[in-house]
Structure formats: C-alpha cells, structure tokens
Amino acid sequence: MTLKDKIKIKLADDYDLVEDIILDLGFYNLREYGSYWRFGYDEWSNSSALRIYKGSLSYKNYKYPDKNGDIISLVQYKKSCSFEKAMEYLAYKCGYSETEVEESIKVVKPFGSFFKKIKNIKNDFHVEPLDDNLIDKYRKSYFELLLLEGITIEAQDFFNVRYDLASGRIAIPIYKKEGLVGILGRINQRNFDEGVAKYLPIIPYPKSKVLFGEIENKKYIKNNRVYVVESEKSVIKAFSMGYRNVVALGGNSISEFQKLAIHSMYPKEIVVALDEGLELSHIKNQAESMKTLNILFKKAKIGYIDPLGLDRKACIFDMTEEQCKNKIKEVIWIGN
Structure with a gap:
C-alpha cells in the first residue's frame, strides 16, 4: 500500500484531523454539513466557496473549478506546491515518521524538507505594520461591561483598549513585534441577538499570523x-x-x-x-x-x-x- 493510500484511509476515518488540516492550511469559517465540510478562503468570507466530501475526500472549488480534485489537490492549491510537497505535509499531519516520508517521496537529505518548511514559516510570519499613531484615532476609554466580566481598569489600560465611535464596539489593538497590525472590535453589550457577531475586525489582520499576548x-x-x-x-x-x-x-x-x-x-x-x-x-x-x-x-x-x-x-x-x-x-x- 502506498503512502498516499495510507494517508487517505487515515483521513477518511478521522474527521477531527481533516478539520485540523483545513484550518491549519489557513481556511476559515469551517462548517460541517452531513456528508461534507464547507469553508471559505479567509476569515472574513462565508463558508460556501470550498467543499470537501467525507470518505472520498474529494474537493470542490466553486470559484476556481479547474482546481477541483481531492484533499491533496487542496493542499497543492493553498500552498502553491508540488504533489510531493503536498504529500509530505499530509504525511506529517497524519503522524508518519520522517523515515516513512523520505522513503515514499524520495527525500534525499535527512530533515532537509522539514527545516526548509520551518524556514518558509519564519519568512511568512511577517505582517506589514500599520502606523502606530492610528490607534490615537480611537478614544481611550474604560468599559463597565469589561469590569463586570472581571477585567480591571489596569488590564484595560495595559492592553490599550479603546472605543470605536463608528461601530460602537470596544476596540482591542493587535500587536506583533513589527508594531500595530490590526484592531479587533468586541460588541459593547452583554445581551445581543444570536445573529450578531460578538467579535468583528475594525481593521482586518491575518489571525493565523498573530499570537495575541x-x-x-x-x-x-x-x-x-x-x-x-x-x-x-x-x-x-x-x-x-x-x-x-x-x-x-x-x-x-x-x-x-x-x-x-x-x-x-x-x-x-x-x-x-x-x-x-x-x-x-x-x-x-x-x-x-x-x-x-x-x-x-x-x-x-x-x-x-x-x-x-x-x-x-x-x-x-x-x-x-x-x-x-x-x-x-x-x-x-x-x-x-
């Protein structure tokens, strides 16, 4: 049995792992619908653009039908990589050893592709910063709602929490080592309709490239x-x-x-x-x-x-x- 077959058999039986792979690839708004999953290209899009079917792991791209295929095709599409690199990624996600992967896809240099992958992650980690003075456009405020939830004034001050007059939301600035990269808006009321999003971006940023705190x-x-x-x-x-x-x-x-x-x-x-x-x-x-x-x-x-x-x-x-x-x-x- 080939490594490709082993991977597909494992993924066909492990729905949690398939969901983990979809999210790890950087897709968003993942939803399960009976025999398939739906998801979107980015965190602000809806979940109707892409689909993977359970069992067969066939993949449909409604925006780019020429990209249709299986879960390996999905990895190739998202990572813009070769079939071999997509297989390598899925093999590691499925828990196969370095030796098994190397023997199957004929990687010559031990750990070479693994370290190259890490290097690429480091290179892609950068997010273009915003002007730090942009935060001053949002009013410095302290929020009773947050106090009721146990968040002290000291904490609100330390994390530079602000108020967005346009949306009426609590504005939480998002920082990386590069500086300010986005602002997250949190609804400023305890009770709200179920259809209203508790959190929305005021200034969007790539969540998968940020570790808050x-x-x-x-x-x-x-x-x-x-x-x-x-x-x-x-x-x-x-x-x-x-x-x-x-x-x-x-x-x-x-x-x-x-x-x-x-x-x-x-x-x-x-x-x-x-x-x-x-x-x-x-x-x-x-x-x-x-x-x-x-x-x-x-x-x-x-x-x-x-x-x-x-x-x-x-x-x-x-x-x-x-x-x-x-x-x-x-x-x-x-x-x-």
Whole structure:
C-alpha cells in the first residue's frame, strides 16, 4: 500500500484531523454539513466557496473549478506546491515518521524538507505594520461591561483598549513585534441577538499570523508554563487575575505560525486550554500538534485541559480565581 493510500484511509476515518488540516492550511469559517465540510478562503468570507466530501475526500472549488480534485489537490492549491510537497505535509499531519516520508517521496537529505518548511514559516510570519499613531484615532476609554466580566481598569489600560465611535464596539489593538497590525472590535453589550457577531475586525489582520499576548507576556513565558487560549479577551482577563503566561489564538485551532511563535518563547510547559463547547478530541489534537516542533526547540512538556464543567463557551479564566486555580491542576499530559 502506498503512502498516499495510507494517508487517505487515515483521513477518511478521522474527521477531527481533516478539520485540523483545513484550518491549519489557513481556511476559515469551517462548517460541517452531513456528508461534507464547507469553508471559505479567509476569515472574513462565508463558508460556501470550498467543499470537501467525507470518505472520498474529494474537493470542490466553486470559484476556481479547474482546481477541483481531492484533499491533496487542496493542499497543492493553498500552498502553491508540488504533489510531493503536498504529500509530505499530509504525511506529517497524519503522524508518519520522517523515515516513512523520505522513503515514499524520495527525500534525499535527512530533515532537509522539514527545516526548509520551518524556514518558509519564519519568512511568512511577517505582517506589514500599520502606523502606530492610528490607534490615537480611537478614544481611550474604560468599559463597565469589561469590569463586570472581571477585567480591571489596569488590564484595560495595559492592553490599550479603546472605543470605536463608528461601530460602537470596544476596540482591542493587535500587536506583533513589527508594531500595530490590526484592531479587533468586541460588541459593547452583554445581551445581543444570536445573529450578531460578538467579535468583528475594525481593521482586518491575518489571525493565523498573530499570537495575541506574545509581545506583552513573552518574558513571563520563558522557562515557565504557557496557557494557550482562544480569545483575546481571555488573555486580558487572565492579566486581571494575575496570570501573565497566557496567549490567544483568535480561534480554536493552532496555525503553523502560532506553533512556531509559542515554541520560540521557550516555555517549559505548553497547556492548551480552549473554550467549552469543543470536542475533547479536537482539543487533544491541537495539543498533540505542538509536538511537531519539539525536534527544533528545547523539548516542552505538552498537555491540555478538559473544559468539562465550564459555563457555555467559557474559558478557564472566566471562572472564579479559586475555581481557576483548581481547574489548572487538571492538566492532561501527553507523551512527547
């Protein structure tokens, strides 16, 4: 049986892994519809442009029909790479060893393609910064809603939270080492219609290339534990509770860029703590995906927290301080 056949058999039986691959490739708005998944090109588009069917793993691109094929074709399309490179990517995602991949696709230099991949990630990590003075167009404010949610004035001030008069939303500036790269808008009311988005970009930015809290909390993470959460608000709330070793994905899947950024801070322990409402298998898969870069960095201990017992769509830092202290003792460690 060829490696291609092995990959397809594994993916046909592992829906969580297929979803992880779709999100890891940088697609967004993933939705499951019975016998297939739908998703969009970017975080601001709807989920009707692309489709992958379960079982067969056939892929349809409604905007570019000439790109239709299977999941390997999808990888080739998104990464603009050869069939061999697409196979290499999928093989690593499926957990096949370096030796198996090299023998199958005839990679001559040991680890050569792996290191080249990491180099490409580093090169692609850059985001063109905005003018830092742009943030001054948004009014400096303190929000009662955030205070009610346990976010202190000190935390709001530290993360430079502002008010966007045009949208009426709380404006959270997004920084990377390059500077200001975007602004996220959070609805400024506790109760709102289900169809209204809680978070919307005021100034869009590539979420998969940002790790919120990295700049602010980096020095507290080296040789320490880092908690990887979903939302930017959770990082700010954690600050209010005295936790400075927290970063946010801006979603529920860890991109290749974010994996590299987390490992580059040299944490001793990496704990994935995603929100309530996700399947535990997905959270475990995200934690296990962090192992792929342990070969390049000081090996970190990796684990995850079961969100069982949290309120609906809540994070561990939405709990009381005492509850949070107890919950973070429940880390499920995985083998490295």
